[in-house]
Amino acid sequence: MTELQDQRGRGGPASAARGIGTAPVGAAPIEVRTSIYKMMVEMRDFEKRAYDLFLQGLVKGTSHLGLGQEAVAAGFAAAMRPSDYTFATYRGHNHTLARGAPMAAVMAELMGRQAGLMAGKGGSMHLTSVAHRMMGSYAIVGAHLTIANGAAWSAKLRGTGEVAVCFFGDGTTNIGAFHEALNLAAIWKLPVVFVCENNRWMEYTPISSVTAVAHPAADRARSYGLDPVLVDGNDADATYAAASVALERARAGAGPTLVEAETYRHGGHSRADPGKYRPEAEVQAWLARDPIPLYRARLAESGVDESVLRRIEEAAQSAVDAASAEAAASPPPDFSLVEADVWADGGSSWRR
Amino acid sequence: MAEMTYRDAVARGIAQEMERDPSVVLVGEDVGSAGGVFKATVGVFDRFGPDRVVDTPISEQAILGAAMGAAMTGLRPIAEIMFSDFFAVCWDIVANEIAKTRYMTNGQVSLPLVIRSANGGGARFGAQHSQSVENWAMAIPGLKVVAPSTPRDVVGLLAAAVRDPDPVLFFEQKSLYPAKGDVPEGEIVDELGTAVVRRHGKDATVVALAAMVPRALEAADRLAGEGVEVTVIDLRSLVPLDVTTVATSVTETGHLVTVEENPRLCGWGAEVASIVAEERLFDLDGPIVRVTTPHVPLPAADALEDAAMPTVARIVEGVRRSLQ
Ligand SMILES: Cc1ncc(C[n+]2csc(CCOP(=O)(O)OP(=O)(O)O)c2C)c(N)n1
Numbered sequence: 001m002t003e004l005q006d007q008r009g010r011g012g013p014a015s016a017a018r019g020i021g022t023a024p025v026g027a028a029p030i031e032v033r034t035s036i037y038k039m040m041v042e043m044r045d046f047e048k049r050a051y052d053l054f055l056q057g058l059v060k061g062t063s064h065l066g067l068g069q070e071a072v073a074a075g076f077a078a079a080m081r082p083s084d085y086t087f088a089t090y091r092g093h094n095h096t097l098a099r100g101a102p103m104a105a106v107m108a109e110l111m112g113r114q115a116g117l118m119a120g121k122g123g124s125m126h127l128t129s130v131a132h133r134m135m136g137s138y139a140i141v142g143a144h145l146t147i148a149n150g151a152a153w154s155a156k157l158r159g160t161g162e163v164a165v166c167f168f169g170d171g172t173t174n175i176g177a178f179h180e181a182l183n184l185a186a187i188w189k190l191p192v193v194f195v196c197e198n199n200r201w202m203e204y205t206p207i208s209s210v211t212a213v214a215h216p217a218a219d220r221a222r223s224y225g226l227d228p229v230l231v232d233g234n235d236a237d238a239t240y241a242a243a244s245v246a247l248e249r250a251r252a253g254a255g256p257t258l259v260e261a262e263t264y265r266h267g268g269h270s271r272a273d274p275g276k277y278r279p280e281a282e283v284q285a286w287l288a289r290d291p292i293p294l295y296r297a298r299l300a301e302s303g304v305d306e307s308v309l310r311r312i313e314e315a316a317q318s319a320v321d322a323a324s325a326e327a328a329a330s331p332p333p334d335f336s337l338v339e340a341d342v343w344a345d346g347g348s349s350w351r352r
Numbered sequence: 353m354a355e356m357t358y359r360d361a362v363a364r365g366i367a368q369e370m371e372r373d374p375s376v377v378l379v380g381e382d383v384g385s386a387g388g389v390f391k392a393t394v395g396v397f398d399r400f401g402p403d404r405v406v407d408t409p410i411s412e413q414a415i416l417g418a419a420m421g422a423a424m425t426g427l428r429p430i431a432e433i434m435f436s437d438f439f440a441v442c443w444d445i446v447a448n449e450i451a452k453t454r455y456m457t458n459g460q461v462s463l464p465l466v467i468r469s470a471n472g473g474g475a476r477f478g479a480q481h482s483q484s485v486e487n488w489a490m491a492i493p494g495l496k497v498v499a500p501s502t503p504r505d506v507v508g509l510l511a512a513a514v515r516d517p518d519p520v521l522f523f524e525q526k527s528l529y530p531a532k533g534d535v536p537e538g539e540i541v542d543e544l545g546t547a548v549v550r551r552h553g554k555d556a557t558v559v560a561l562a563a564m565v566p567r568a569l570e571a572a573d574r575l576a577g578e579g580v581e582v583t584v585i586d587l588r589s590l591v592p593l594d595v596t597t598v599a600t601s602v603t604e605t606g607h608l609v610t611v612e613e614n615p616r617l618c619g620w621g622a623e624v625a626s627i628v629a630e631e632r633l634f635d636l637d638g639p640i641v642r643v644t645t646p647h648v649p650l651p652a653a654d655a656l657e658d659a660a661m662p663t664v665a666r667i668v669e670g671v672r673r674s675l676q
Contacts (some may be wrong), residue, residue, distance in 0.1 A: 096598045114372070118458035128457040135424060136457065140448050146414045147449065150421020150429075155405060158426060177444075180411035184418065187409070228651070268482045341459035342494050344517035350493075351627075 028240050030302065036236045037299055037309070039074040040292050042095045046103060049320050050110055051091065051237065055272065059110045062218040063124040065095035067235075068266035072197050073098045073293035074316055075239025076165055079247055085135045085155075087166040091092040092127035092137030092263075093198075095167055101129040103319055106328035114331035119337055135164075142177030144168070145194060145278075150187050152192035152250075163191045165243075165248040171202035173216040180350040182258065191250035193243070196235060196260045203269040204277050217260035226258050233261030234291040237298065266290075353536055358496035359529040362392040362468070365510035366430060370537060375429060376514060379406045379469075380415055380432025389434055390470055390529050416467065420450050423465040428514060436471040436485045436523060444486075451494030451520045466513045466520045471499070472563055472613055473661055474527030479649035484613040484656070485621050486561070489521045490590045496544060497590040499523040501565035503533040503590060508542030510553035516544060525562040545592030549601070550672050553581030556607035556671050559598055559624055561587045562661060564611040571667035582671060590620050598624060600631050606637035607674040612661050616647040643670040 028036075046069045053059040062137050066073065069091075077098030080086070088095035096106055101117060111115030117129055125139040135151060138144035148166035155162035172178055173196060185192050190240055194215035213219035218228035231242040239261055246257035264286035268275035275283070296309055342348035356364065372375045378396060380388075384407040387394035397405040408415050412433060419431035430490055433439055439446060447465070451593065453461045473482035489497045496518055500506045506524070513520035514582045551566060551572050560568040565586045572582045583601050602608050608628050611622030643662045 084520050118456065118460070120614075121458045122456040126456045129461055130457070131458045134419075136461070138449070140444050142451050143413070143417065144625050145442055146417020146445065147421040147424075149414065150415075150418040150423070151425045152421070154422040154425040154427045157422075164421070177413045177417070180409075180414035183409060184411060184414040187385065188406075266578065337458070342455050342461060343452070346459070348493065351593045 029030040045320040064091040071236040075236045076243040079243035085127040085164040090139040096127040099132040103323035104326040119285035119332040143177035145181035152190035170198040170207040184223040185256040190256035233263030251282040361506035365507040369514040416445040423463045433469040436469040470526040471523040472525045478652035480651040496520040499562040507538040511541040547594035547597040551584040557601040560611040603635045612644040641670040641674045
């Protein structure tokens, strides 16, 4: 096995990106860290509410929650520029909120309402907000790595300095598109950052039982001429630091980075799955490493006043309450949308 | 007016659009200095350089994913899939991603891109390098589908496809690559969704696409010898589909024959036949006849492949059957 640059469990942000190949970055300014905390708390409250609304039958179809994985979305989003692109999977609520998409529009999309981010035409698995450079949530495993490459290729050709950041799960490292995308990104030196959120499980199968290497993303990096990067995905300082280094590398023209962030989903794969197939001890161990209380304690240690943290938490609750009420008050989408926007002319006609 | 091969017309059409619009790029396997495995992109690399004409690894998903991501962020890519049979290894990107993204995002994302591909039989390449797969694409909402039959149309329809704000699959019929035709000087820009009447006759309407157009015209010549005058319509594009031209002609002739290179089931002619049956039934004076490849993979041997694909004789026979 390749020697990994193991960045797990070293706590402070200064050490978090050690060994990636550039100078260690310092701790993020405290305003950035409190904003990361705010994002994480909002994501957590949003996802819990989405789950409740699912059980009440108001969120329909399916949804894949990011509970427990907030530190990846928040750390990366905080390090990205507004002009950078996000590509996510069906487990993309956190990533969509992290880029600034309005919470009410995201909740309304989950509920299939007119006020939804895509007026109900995409649903939970396809959250997209181009205005926030959230370029889509993709539900066929692996596809969007190749699409993120295209955005990065375009940014490079147009000379814009934009970077594409693409999030996906551990299970995605075993599909062909992952390998096609990594190779192309490497040979074209694309400004793209691939972020594997290794939550240890595909749907109901542990990734270790179906993967030839221990670290499904990091151990594949060398095959594409990349340095392996393993990061504690439950430590938002660490994800922020790893993101900063990778984004900087991309902007400097040095090409892609493949980051493996080790994390855990608190719930099941989707819908009302209780995730009972996972060993209880494993679940408990990871719950004890919940990224949000960890970060709260870290911020308090760094001198952030308790009242500031509490205000963030209260504001998040109110924001979720208001967003849910706004979404629930929205009517269902107009039926005219069924035949709208297949084509650029706004319609769906196939004949002349 | 210059005579030019269908293959050279591809390169000319690409160059015309790349010259006009700096956001047009060409990407695919061997499309660069090699000029394409069918030599259909010769000279494009020398003229526009390695930033805009990019060779790729054998990674069809990565090629089309790159085209899609580039199209959603300001470029107008022309991607090449070397043989249309290879759509089977990247169909996810075509059918699930490219086709559906505008709709799913409620119109937020535009994908102005073209996917060119060498399509069809007649080259004795066997079952995995000879298919006519236009109907695969036609079945997916969100894709435009174009298949030119002449060098002039290659230039004009390719230009229209590149300028179109929606994704277009552009099928180049590989047995037509050496075919020659007149191509006017200067810029040529055609219109998608417009069929062309290649020959006019009052007795029957024969609708054909790509390589089947010259065969249908040959069949029309033969039938004229027997005193049967047929109209031959070159459909040129399946989506949008020029129903008006076909239906108007059927109303005049009372007979419809489709000539399709694809295997029988769910070929594009089935859709054309159903539209005519639904909308012009009482103008018909005989059965609608579909002349297709039988429902088989294409065999490799020249004698077998020729027997499988619609021949001039089978087209003639199909018209006679419709007229009985
Ligand atoms: C090509 C493809 N195969 C299978 C599925 C069904 N599926 C949806 S999510 C999933 C598990 C993916 O696991 P992982 O990549 O680890 O992501 P996670 O759900 O853990 O975030 C599977 C098998 C799919 N959507 N696409």
